[in-house]
Amino acid sequence: xxxxxxxxxxxxxxxxxxxxxxxxxxxxxxxxxxxxxxxxxxxxxxxxxxxxxxxxxxxxxxxxxxxxxxxxxxxxxxxxxxxxxxxxxxxxxxxxxxxxxxxxxxxxxxxxxxxxxxxxxxxxxxxxxxxxxxxxxxxxxxxxxxxxxxxxxxxxxxxxxxxxxxxxxxxxxxxxxxxxxxxxxxxxxxxxxxxxxxxxxxxxxxxxxxxxxxxxxxxxxxxxxxxxxxxxxxxxxxxxxxxxxxxxxxxxxxxxxxxxxxxxxxxxxxxxxxxxxxxxxxxxxxxxxxxxxxxxxxxxxxxxxxxxxxxxxxxxxxxxxxxxxxxxxxxxxxxxxxxxxxxxxxxxxxxxxxxxxxxxxxxxxxxxxxxxxxxxxxxxxxxxxxxxxxxxxxxxxxxxxxxxxxxxxxxxxxxxxxxxxxxxxxxxxxxxxxxxxxxxxxxxxxxxxxxxxxxxxxxxxxxxxxxxxxxxxxxxxxxxxxxxxxxxxxxxxxxxxxxxxxx
Numbered sequence: 001x002x003x004x005x006x007x008x009x010x011x012x013x014x015x016x017x018x019x020x021x022x023x024x025x026x027x028x029x030x031x032x033x034x035x036x037x038x039x040x041x042x043x044x045x046x047x048x049x050x051x052x053x054x055x056x057x058x059x060x061x062x063x064x065x066x067x068x069x070x071x072x073x074x075x076x077x078x079x080x081x082x083x084x085x086x087x088x089x090x091x092x093x094x095x096x097x098x099x100x101x102x103x104x105x106x107x108x109x110x111x112x113x114x115x116x117x118x119x120x121x122x123x124x125x126x127x128x129x130x131x132x133x134x135x136x137x138x139x140x141x142x143x144x145x146x147x148x149x150x151x152x153x154x155x156x157x158x159x160x161x162x163x164x165x166x167x168x169x170x171x172x173x174x175x176x177x178x179x180x181x182x183x184x185x186x187x188x189x190x191x192x193x194x195x196x197x198x199x200x201x202x203x204x205x206x207x208x209x210x211x212x213x214x215x216x217x218x219x220x221x222x223x224x225x226x227x228x229x230x231x232x233x234x235x236x237x238x239x240x241x242x243x244x245x246x247x248x249x250x251x252x253x254x255x256x257x258x259x260x261x262x263x264x265x266x267x268x269x270x271x272x273x274x275x276x277x278x279x280x281x282x283x284x285x286x287x288x289x290x291x292x293x294x295x296x297x298x299x300x301x302x303x304x305x306x307x308x309x310x311x312x313x314x315x316x317x318x319x320x321x322x323x324x325x326x327x328x329x330x331x332x333x334x335x336x337x338x339x340x341x342x343x344x345x346x347x348x349x350x351x352x353x354x355x356x357x358x359x360x361x362x363x364x365x366x367x368x369x370x371x372x373x374x375x376x377x378x379x380x381x382x383x384x385x386x387x388x389x390x391x392x393x394x395x396x397x398x399x400x401x402x403x404x405x406x407x408x409x410x411x412x413x414x415x416x417x418x419x420x421x422x423x424x425x426x427x428x429x430x431x432x433x434x435x436x437x438x439x440x441x442x443x444x445x446x447x448x449x450x451x452x453x454x455x456x457x458x459x460x461x462x463x464x465x466x467x468x469x470x471x472x473x474x475x476x477x478x479x480x481x482x483x484x485x486x487x488x489x490x491x492x493x494x495x496x497x498x499x500x501x502x503x
Contacts, residue, residue, distance in 0.1 A: 014046025016219045018079075019208065022052070022068040023059040027271035028264055028325060029223055029256050031075060032290040035309075036253060036318070037221045038077045039291070042310035046218075050082030051211060052093045055202055065093075071273050075283045076306050089215040094207050101202040104210050104240070105164050105195055113239040114195055116162035117144040118155035139191030140165070161198035166205075166235065168192050173231035178219075178251035178315045185231040193232055205229055209236035212248050221251045221315070225263075251315050254294050255322040264325050276330075280353060280386030282341075285334035293323035303336060335384035347376035350389035357390035359397040371396055374482060378474035395468040396482055400490055405498070406470045413471065414499040418462035421448055422499060425463045426492040435485050441477040466495030 018034040020026060026034075041048035050072070054060040069083060081087030091097060108114035117140075119127075128138045145167065147155075155162070168191065174184040195206040212220060212233070230250055237247050258264045264271055276286060287306050297304055297312045304312075338346065351372055354360045360368045372393070379392045395403065405414065414422075428447035432439055448459035464476050467488055473479065480488050 012218070014041060014044040014219060015049060015215070015217050016041050016046060016221055017049035017051050017212070017215065017217050018072075018077075019051040019053050019211075020068055021054065021056070021060055021204075022064040023056075023061075024064060025272040025274040026068050026071050027273060028290065029271070031071070031077075031273050031286070032256060032293055033221065033223055033253060034072060034077050035075070035287055035290050036295070036313070036315075038079075039309050039313035040219065040221055040315060041080070043313040047080045048078075049087070049089075049215060049217070050079035050085075050092065051215070052083060053204065053207065054093055054095045055098070055207060057095070067274070071277075074277065075273075075287055094202075094211065097207070097211070098200075098202070100214070101196070101207055101210060102200060104206065105200075105202070108166065108195065108239055109164065111239070112167065114164050114166050115145060115147075116152070117165045117192075117194070118147075118152070118160045118162045119143055120160070137189065137191070139189070140193070142192060145192065163194045163198050164196040165192045166195050166232070166239070168232070168235060173234050175230065175234065175250060177227075178249060179254070179318045179320050180227075180252055181320075183227070183230070185228075187231070190231050190235075205232045206236065209233040210240070213237060213240055213242055217248050219251060219315075220248045222253065224252045224255050227252045251318065253318060254320055256293050257322050257324045259324070259326075261324070270327075278387070280388065281330065281334050282337045282349070282386070285330065285337040288337070289330045289333050293325065294319050303333060331384045338383060338386070339381055341380070343377055343380065344373070346380050347373045350376055350379075350386050350393075353386050353389050354393065354397070357394070359390055359394055368397065371482065375474065378478050378482075382474070391470065392473045395470075395473070395479070400487060403491065404469060405465060405495070409465050409469075409471045410498060413462050413465045414495055416499060419496055419499045420452060421454060421459050421462050422466055422492055422496045424448055424452055425466075426489060426496065429480070429485070429492070430489055432485075435481065437477045437481045440480050444477070462495070462499070463492070466492050 016037045018037045020030055020034075038048050040046070050069070052060075052065055052068070054065060065083070072079070079085060081089065082092045094101075105114065109116075123143075124140070127141055127143070131138045131141065144162075144165070168187055170187055172184055172186045173190075174182060177183050193205055194203050196202050208229075209232075211217075230252075234247065238244075256264045270276070273286065277283075284306065287309070288303055291304075291309050292302060295313070295318050296302075297308070298317070341349070351360070351364060351369075354372065355362045355364070360372070364372070375393045375396055376389075379389060383389065383392060424447045425444055428443040429440065432443055444460070444463070448454050448463075449456065452459070460476055461471065464473070464479075465471055467476070467483060468474075468479055474482075483491075
């Protein structure tokens, strides 16, 4: 029996890594892991390493690697070593370290820690099925562990190209996980595993273990889905001759579950961080919410900054129970973070959404920038996503020919009963001298509530829909002031015709 624990080991400075294998956009689980890695490094004064696991060129493309780095920068998760930064333990792309892995494979073969396996996929599958039917373990059965020279020669004569398998020792592995406590794996359930494919390309378990050792990683903080690979990695450390008190300490983070209680995936929820970015979620909100999926600063605090998390993060406070992703909770936090932004910052953050919607040009003209700044102040308390800005402020931009009322709102609100209020509003505003919020509010209240005797809701909703094109948006009187006299009167006149024709 072998034992690997964390309690009495002094690793000096913490070195922790985030090692994605980006085959697309980084997802919620990836970024939660990256966030915890980053926060642990910052809280301990350690080093945060970004390493890209890109040995599978069929899945990991350069554009995915670039996107992963862009996403991390957007989230505020800066790395101390890695692509674009450098460091003393590079290169940090595994595709640039293939010679190192090949050297270790040769050494393991020479020292008896590994052997060539000539089994074909069809043979492996047939033996697994037979083992299942017999009620035995269905992992690799060690068929090639003790081949004779004649057997090897026969396989080679057939033109078979072998993989390299690690010779898993008998016994068990026990280690202390900083999240889960003491964990034991019986090696009877950890069959010999492939280190390198027939073409020499390394597999995950070889590359990750070698890199963690050579890059002097002290703590491996990663998802619970990789827990079962830990005894394999520890076996590789031992075969490399690493002293047990220099093994990395493990911390396996709990699963993130979807609404159906199953691990979050494309099937049961949106997992791509870029989707949330495009939908107008702030990086501050995503970091805050992802942090809560397994950790809390205590005292029932649910909102905090990235800097506050970095100062307070402790792996000992990570919950081992699975966390459920709730987009409504994320949206609520996002709304709070939006309201906390400085006005100029908020205006700058909604501008790309207005540009993308085709409402303003890029570069943004000065007049539009000024309008955005004023309009942003009106909607900042009212939205939960930046992506709501085009709908909320769209009525201020573009030509009158391009303006239209939301059909559902028009059908519900711009009806014959609303004609008196719309006509009265047009008449009151047409005769208004000073075009200001205060004057607009005064004459509309007088015309619709005092003179017509309408209740506030009945009086103002038709006017609101006529002016902004929808039932929800910035405050009415501010909206009219920003829109201006000419456009407001034109829209009210068109709304009267539309409502009158709805009979």
